Each structure stands twice: as structure tokens, then as C-alpha cells.
Amino acid sequence: MSASAGNETSPSSTPQELVLDLLGLHVLGRAQPRQTAPPPVATQVFLAVLGAVGLSDSATRTTLNRMVARGLLHRHRQGRTSAFQPTENAAAMLRRGRARMFSPAPFDHPGDVWTILNCPIPETLRNVRYQIQARLSWAGFGTLQANLWVAPGRIDAEELLDDIFPTDALGLVQAFHGTPTPPSSPEQLVHKAWDLEALRAEHHRFLARWETADAQPADALPQLLLLIDDWGRLLRTDPGLPTAYLDTDWPAERSTRTFQRLEARLGPLADERLQHLTHPRADN
Known part of the structure; x- marks a missing residue:
């Protein structure tokens, strides 16, 4: 991976978001939902993966404990250690927007609704x-x-x-x-309800980090986690406004191509690594 997209969290990343991103990959998979419920994720898996993106062991353990207290995680004892799985509320949070994250056209909406x-x-x-x-x-x-x-x-x-x-x-x-009707103007509505320059800036931040990045197999899982974290934040910022009311150089299409290129290369390798971490006996 290029230096611009090294194994470092974004300044706006939070440990809780990264935990949820990892659980989303484990519980829901990527584009296709998993057919069977996966086992809880052991503490050591969180420490290994989040440590690779720059979180300390103490920060990861504190985050897991806080998420249990907030009703986002269930804790399971596994011998002398613990494992965690999302509560139903957290699972619902993960499912919301999942289809859009892996959509071929995440900034498009059917019809003018x-x-x-x-x-x-x-x-x-x-x-x-x-x-x-x-x-x-x-x-x-x-x-x-x-x-x-x-x-x-x-x-x-x-x-x-x-x-x-x-x-x-x-x-x-x-x-x-x-649909808006006169005297309402969809263009005025878009400019009033959203700060388009702020949305554009978020796209440019995403592109600056990822557009020229190269996938490195050894770092596939932590890099995919960071990519998904940044991509999810961009999708939460830009809801997919109608292109008819945006500048012709609106960067959403570039951002989509960038995410899909890297996700296609990193995803299978990251799945393999996550499977190895969460099912260690399968390889013995």
C-alpha cells in the first residue's frame, strides 16, 4: 500500500467505529451476507487486527468494555479470555447501509424520489x-x-x-x-440542506488517501478495515445527491471507482486472513 494509505487510522476514526467495521466484516461479510451465524470474536483477534492499524491493546480493551456497557456487544467467556459478538441493536446498526456500501452505484437513487x-x-x-x-x-x-x-x-x-x-x-x-414541485426548486433545496463544498472536500480527502494506493497482500485485512472505515464515513457525508444539481466534475464517481478497485483486490485476501484468525483450528 502506498505511503499515503499506510496502516494508520484516519484522524476522524474512532476505536468503536473500527470495532464495528471489523464485526461487520465478520458477521455480515462483504457484498454477500453470510448464511450462518459466525462465532464470537476473541479478544486476541481484535488486538491483532486493530493493533495493525495503530490502536494500542489498552485502547482496544477499553473500547470493548465500553461497548459492552453501552449494550452494543455481548461478552462470552472462553477459558481465561473473552470473545464478543454484536447485540441485536448493534447488528441492526451494521445492517443499515450495508447494501449501499457495496452497491455498484452507491451515490445513485432510483427515480426522482x-x-x-x-x-x-x-x-x-x-x-x-x-x-x-x-x-x-x-x-x-x-x-x-x-x-x-x-x-x-x-x-x-x-x-x-x-x-x-x-x-x-x-x-x-x-x-x-x-418529488419537489414548483415553486420549490430541487437545486435550491440541495444547496440549502447540504454544504456542497464540505461534501466535495470529504471526497477529496478520501481520494488523496486511496486513489493511488496499491494493495499489498500481507496487509490486506487491516488495509481493508481502514478503507471501509473511510468509505463508510464518506457515504455518511454524501447521501448521493442527484447529479443534475451538482457540478459536472463532482468527484463521487472517482471515489466509487477507487473504493471498488481496492475492495476487489483486498477483499478475498482479507476474508482469508479473518477466517484464519477466527477459526484457528481449521488450519491445524
Whole structure:
């Protein structure tokens, strides 16, 4: 791998995101979902893989413990050590957006459909306001005005929010699928709800790190983990806005080609390494 994409986490990476990225590869696989539930991941696997991307053993152990306390991981005892698997909430988090991550056209949406969401946050949910806003941003929503969000494509708002909102509060949310009509201007909507220069900058950061990178077999698993971490962050930033309202040199297509080239080369080797780490007896 080129020096620009060495075995180092991005400044915006968090240990929890890297743990979830690794579990996503183990539990869900890459483009094709796994047919059987894999075993829990032993602590030593996390230490080996995350250590290769620059996380210390103590940081990894602390992150695993915190994720258990937050209800994201189940801990299993395996002799004198522990193993971890995602809770149902964490597994749902991993499944959301998985199809888009490995889509051949992740920035495209079928048809000219938008999702409009009126999402007031009652006082009883003030303590999870940030979580709600992060979830909506992650799903591709931009803010038009207070409590009013818009996203390209057809998004299931109930599935997106029902694990945060209690049933009585979920009824306050109003969601619509449709298309803008005059006097609404889709172009003005795009420019109001999203900072296009910030989105472009995220693409350029991704490309600066990965566009000229070469896949190295020995580093396939840690490099794929870093690639997926950066790619997932880019997808959470750019929801896939209609190209008709973007500049002709919009970099989404370059970013997609870059990810798909490297994922195709690193993926099979990373799968083999992960299989070896999580099923060590299979090779004895």
C-alpha cells in the first residue's frame, strides 16, 4: 500500500467505529451476507487486527468494555479470555447501509424520489437528541429548517428511528415520499440542506488517501478495515445527491471507482486472513 494509505487510522476514526467495521466484516461479510451465524470474536483477534492499524491493546480493551456497557456487544467467556459478538441493536446498526456500501452505484437513487421528515424531538428525548440527529445525518438527511429534514431516495423512517423513539413519541414523526414541485426548486433545496463544498472536500480527502494506493497482500485485512472505515464515513457525508444539481466534475464517481478497485483486490485476501484468525483450528 502506498505511503499515503499506510496502516494508520484516519484522524476522524474512532476505536468503536473500527470495532464495528471489523464485526461487520465478520458477521455480515462483504457484498454477500453470510448464511450462518459466525462465532464470537476473541479478544486476541481484535488486538491483532486493530493493533495493525495503530490502536494500542489498552485502547482496544477499553473500547470493548465500553461497548459492552453501552449494550452494543455481548461478552462470552472462553477459558481465561473473552470473545464478543454484536447485540441485536448493534447488528441492526451494521445492517443499515450495508447494501449501499457495496452497491455498484452507491451515490445513485432510483427515480426522482425524496423523503421528507418532520421530526420534532420531545422534551422526554432531549437526552438522545444528538443520537437522533446523528442517525438522520448518517441516513443521508439534510436539514431544511428546525425539525424538517430531507433526503434523496426512499427511506423507511420508521425502521430508522423505532429503536430510539418510544411508540408514543414515534407517532409525532411525519414522513413523506415524493418529488419537489414548483415553486420549490430541487437545486435550491440541495444547496440549502447540504454544504456542497464540505461534501466535495470529504471526497477529496478520501481520494488523496486511496486513489493511488496499491494493495499489498500481507496487509490486506487491516488495509481493508481502514478503507471501509473511510468509505463508510464518506457515504455518511454524501447521501448521493442527484447529479443534475451538482457540478459536472463532482468527484463521487472517482471515489466509487477507487473504493471498488481496492475492495476487489483486498477483499478475498482479507476474508482469508479473518477466517484464519477466527477459526484457528481449521488450519491445524
